Amino acid sequence: MKDYEGLMVFAEQRYGKIHPVSYELLGKGGEIADKLHVELSSVLLGSHMEEEAKELIYYGADKVFLYDSPDLKEFDLLNYKHNIVKLIREVKPEILLFGATHLGRSLGPRIAVALNTGLTADCIGLSVDEEGSLIQVRPAFSGNILAWIKTSTRPQMSTIRYKVMQKRERDPGRKGEIIKKDAELVAPLLTIVNKEKSGEVNIAEADVIVCGGKGLKSPQDIGILQDLADLLGGVVGCSRPLVDDGWIGKEHQVGFSGNTVKPKLYIACGVSGSAQHLAGMRGADVIVAINNDPSAPIFRVADYGIVGDLYEVIPKLTNEIKRRYSS
Numbered sequence: 229m230k231d232y233e234g235l236m237v238f239a240e241q242r243y244g245k246i247h248p249v250s251y252e253l254l255g256k257g258g259e260i261a262d263k264l265h266v267e268l269s270s271v272l273l274g275s276h277m278e279e280e281a282k283e284l285i286y287y288g289a290d291k292v293f294l295y296d297s298p299d300l301k302e303f304d305l306l307n308y309k310h311n312i313v314k315l316i317r318e319v320k321p322e323i324l325l326f327g328a329t330h331l332g333r334s335l336g337p338r339i340a341v342a343l344n345t346g347l348t349a350d351c352i353g354l355s356v357d358e359e360g361s362l363i364q365v366r367p368a369f370s371g372n373i374l375a376w377i378k379t380s381t382r383p384q385m386s387t388i389r390y391k392v393m394q395k396r397e398r399d400p401g402r403k404g405e406i407i408k409k410d411a412e413l414v415a416p417l418l419t420i421v422n423k424e425k426s427g428e429v430n431i432a433e434a435d436v437i438v439c440g441g442k443g444l445k446s447p448q449d450i451g452i453l454q455d456l457a458d459l460l461g462g463v464v465g466c467s468r469p470l471v472d473d474g475w476i477g478k479e480h481q482v483g484f485s486g487n488t489v490k491p492k493l494y495i496a497c498g499v500s501g502s503a504q505h506l507a508g509m510r511g512a513d514v515i516v517a518i519n520n521d522p523s524a525p526i527f528r529v530a531d532y533g534i535v536g537d538l539y540e541v542i543p544k545l546t547n548e549i550k551r552r553y554s555s
């Protein structure tokens with residue numbers, strides 16, 4: 229264990245752009261590295277990524293290990309894994325962090341297995357104890373309790389949810405080192421035959437979310453939420469039962485097993501406010517709840533509560549906003 233030192237963040241890129249979760253991890257990683265008096269590094273794989281490598285330094289990395297090759301342009305699980313595992317064996321960071329994105333959730337565990345170490349998935353908090361071990365906080369038992377987990381092997385590996393950590397201020401004057409590494413290809417390169425159209429909603433980035441729950445009577449009624457969302461420049465979110473019933477795509481789901489969101493305004497319509505739903509949205513700046521049951525738990529986290537039938541309240545709200553702001 230003594231051979232391991234430093235903290236490393238896997239920098240995820242899509243279509244040549246760094247995913248913002250990587251900057252958040254550098255923010256949190258920097259705090260932990262400062263406490264441990266160790267270096268914060270990052271590993272980036274892709275093609276023509278020099279400018280993005282600099283961005284990682286501006287957001288807190290002291291060192292960036294850069295694998296820059298046209299062969300690594302697209303995410304390729306086996307080749308990405310091979311090069312990162314080789315790097316970890318060489319550099320031996322004590323802590324290795326991934327975003328809990330589709331890509332991080334797929335890559336991180338495979339790297340952990342190859343390194344014969346543990347991984348704590350879907351963390352929402354990180355700190356270090358007095359011995360310098362990483363405390364990884366994640367929801368357990370459907371989000372009803374928070375588990376504090378320590379890893380006895382090294383490196384200590386975690387995937388961390390998007391939008392739960394703070395990135396630091398970008399500092400274009402910040403200096404760091406970019407170390408260019410030669411990529412090894414151990415598996416045939418993936419051939420992309422067809423790119424699936426990316427989801428039209430990016431709920432995690434939305435400033436306004438109008439969220440519907442089981443208070444809706446039919447899938448068509450999502451339209452009244454959409455009208456309000458369009459008016460406010462927002463997107464439609466939903467609770468899990470709507471996804472389970474096939475009313476709307478999973479990319480709209482907010483909560484423990486869906487997306488974590490941090491909008492400026494969250495309007496929950498016919499959502500009871502289960503622990504699993506709250507786990508994904510309690511970070512919203514302003515929460516408005518519309519529910520016909522005054523004892524619904526959503527009112528406990530709401531800044532503004534409207535006790536009423538959503539089929540009466542939402543059209544009135546939409547019409548009033550139109551009346552006030554459309555002229």
Ligand SMILES: Cc1cc2nc3c(=O)[nH]c(=O)nc-3n(C[C@H](O)[C@H](O)[C@H](O)COP(=O)(O)OP(=O)(O)OC[C@H]3O[C@@H](n4cnc5c(N)ncnc54)[C@H](O)[C@@H]3O)c2cc1C
Nearest residue numbers: 441442443467468483484485486498500504519520521538
């Ligand atoms: C492992 C696990 C993971 C889960 N992950 C998630 C997750 O990510 N996200 C998630 O949302 N859930 C998740 N769940 C499900 C969660 O436990 C709840 O079942 C779910 O959040 C309830 O959704 P709801 O609030 O839409 O429905 P309900 O709990 O049925 O609430 C419907 C609400 O609508 C109100 N209502 C009814 N009619 C009207 C009306 N006309 N006008 C106004 N209000 C009305 C009712 O008073 C009620 O409060 C998870 C569960 C498990 C076990």
